[in-house]
Amino acid sequence: MHSISDIKQGVAKGDFLLLAKAISFIENNVVAANTFLEALVPAQVPIMGITGPPGAGKSTLINALISTWVEEGKKVAVLSVDPSSPFHQGAILGDRIRMKDWYLHPQVYIRSLASRGHLGGLNMAMLSMTTLMQSAGFDYIVVETVGVGQSEVEIASLADTTVVVLVPEAGDEVQMMKSGLMEIANVFVVNKSDRPNAQIFVNHLKQMIAENTSSQLAPAVVSTIATEREGTSDLLKAMEAHQLAMQDGLQKKEMFFNKVVQLIMASKMNQVDIEKVKISLASECTRPNFNVFKFAQTFY
């Protein structure tokens, strides 16, 4: 494995080959990668999570944000996961088209992750990769995930700032997922504001926020038209304001606590031979009065 300083040098020159190799290494060698990950020296680059239903305009929005950052001379990393299409490449191809300007750009690194097949789970993969990006010299790190109620990636436990992207027609949906979304969103984006009734939806959303959160924790609401790059500077301002507000705050501590819990759980799981569990379970579970607690206990 190359050292992180070699990887960083590559990134500085716009050559992402060593970075890509490090990612593959992490994906394929959970235990061996630990030594590499433990040696990283992550900078305090905030991780921005962008989530929301499929088609809301997350990738288009990220595309617009990248434009702004690239113009400022910054380096940007985008990690994108679409758990709704585990084997189908469609969503990833769609993002490739949406963000096509950036795939070969020396300031931008975009990586799509399959939602399954990661040793140690997707959350672990994301945690490792965002830490790697923080250590590799990027100025901005964005993670795109599809949020559909029970997102496979708990983006909120991974991101410093979580942006939930909705569209004006999302009224009922919001009602449905109200509690969950209210908890994770630091910023709401109402994208496709070129559509009729966008303002009504914004007002409705603001009202729901006021009813459900205390004023200090209230997420900002930003209207955008991602395809026109409209509202992106407001979005940037809202994200920056949130990052300022969370410095050393309770939310930051909670985020790190969640990460540490995930790592402890993963390392405990590494001590278990999961194949052995499966084989043993196959014969045991058909017995009458099979007790799952008693069975699991033999593997602790």
Ligand SMILES: Nc1nc2c(ncn2[C@@H]2O[C@H](COP(=O)(O)OP(=O)(O)O)[C@@H](O)[C@H]2O)c(=O)[nH]1
């Ligand atoms: N009218 C309109 N269409 C948009 C806007 N933003 C994105 N779209 C379109 O919505 C579709 C889905 O966008 P995409 O970024 O792939 O959504 P994602 O699945 O959330 O990443 C694409 O056809 C975009 O061109 C917007 O602000 N207004």
Ligand SMILES: [Mg+2]
């Ligand atoms: Mg997308």
